[in-house]
Amino acid sequence: MSAPQFDPSQYDAQLAEKKQRLHDLLAPFDAPAPQVFESPREFYRLRAEFRLWREGEDRFYAMFAAGDKHTPILLEDFPIASQRINELMPRLKAAWQGSKALGFKLFQVEFLTTLAGDGLITLCYHRPLNDEWQAAAAQLASELGVSIVGRSRGQRLVVGRDYVVEKLDVAGRTFSYRQPEGAFTQPNGTVNQHMLNWAYEALGQRSDDLLELYCGNGNFTLPLATRVRNVLATEISKTSVNAALANLEDNQVANVTLVRLSAEELTEALNDVRPFRRLQGIDLKAYEFGSVFVDPPRAGMDPDTCELTRRFDNILYISCNPETLAANIAQLNDTHRIKRCALFDQFPYTHHMESGVLLTRR
Template structure:
């Protein structure tokens, strides 16, 4: 990793550049001034993934530049990662150097941590995992107080749990989240908490129902469900659906129906193009949807799904790609105006930016 200045003046300039980028993209739609939510300068990233590189008879953490996959950048610490990851990195390295059972054909390490202090490490191998590995990994988990997951071709061994537990404070209430290994979660916990509070305030207290597309593990679902009568939420990933169901149960949120459908499939269902067995027992016509919440992938909403959102008085949209956000807003601009917008600096020291808009019917 190349050296970063980590000074507040440089960061302020970079954050303002992102805010200006959003202003420029939303200017054709008469958007208000965006709220800007900053990030800690260091130790903000709760996940990290490293390849391992042999040099001097030892394995080292390594990363590669996007334009050069042959020249490793050897890593001893990782200032943008959480303090917990930086604590674990040398401890884990010492453990594999002391144990051939842990180090033999180990080629990748993945860390996942939470603001609540939980940690999980995934070790990836080019060999089968045997009893010697199991014994060494169990001792490692005990010594470092972590969960350990071993991965090799066609096999996954879990020691402890296959998820970490996060706790986030939204509007005076603490929500608990299971965040599974291998599933998407917001990488910057501090900014995620700010983003959830913004969405909670933007939606407001309502007496009707909410449709949520791309709900993931229920990151937004939990707090937003407390603002409406009922929620119908959709997600296509089985892992995320299972985590979301557990999170709803753990937090005693009982006004959410969750179905494993893509946004495109739900659009077909609401348009009565075709029925879906996964919607059996759910009466779509019983919902009085006043708002829709979307947090789509980088490609944004497809045209049909975007057109579906036009039906709702309020469209609350979180985007990881401002270009596709602007494209979707252009499709909706004749019927909806931007009432609020925001920049969430999930990825400081990079050009990536997360943004949010609240669109309301004209």
């Protein structure tokens, strides 16, 4: 993880540049002005990863500028990270300095926290972990009020839970999310909550079914499922699928069928290219899909998946890369138009942005 250029005095100017960039990319498609959702200026990032750097007898949290892995930026705190992470950083440092069982050959630390106050710390080592480490980690976990995961080559030891629990409010309902260690989660919880509410409103209340591609741990699945009759959701990551299934059960959401397929594989299944054993017992033709929701990786949708979405009257698209979003919209522009769009500032002080569009059939 490279260090961002943290300067709250520049936030408004940087956000204005992002808004203009999104406007320029979507202008060829006659997009309406984007609704802009700002981030908190500080303490917004719920996860952080640090290398440890030795200076004399001490070791420090360290980050690096992009493209430079040899000149560390030594840190005592990290103002873009959550207040919980900033509170944990000095206490963890004191623990590894005061305990050989915890500090010996420790080279990397990862924090995962939630708006709800939960916390998990991953400690990475260049040595095997033994009973002495586990006893010290258990005591530290109790003192800090967190779970701890220890990792070394061929080992993964869990003290407490290997996930945190987030609580997010969407349209007056609180949803609970298990977020596993090592799996993708939205880094900016406040902006994620804005995204969920925007997507909920953009989809609207419907009497037909929803297809969701790239569903992850069910971040969007849970609230969107309350807007439609049934949902067929797909995700390829086994860790994310397991978390999504747990989240569906925890929130008593019963109208979602989740299959572990990539978007490309589901496209083949819907096009009758070939059958998939993981779809056994699922009648794809029984669904009456009126909308599709996609939240693809930075590369966007591949051409075949993009072509698949053309079948649906409504395409709700969340993107972490506006360039690939624009490329996908160009493919769909002859049949669909942009009805709504939004900018979500997940990543202040960087050029990255999250955006959303609702495309409806012309």
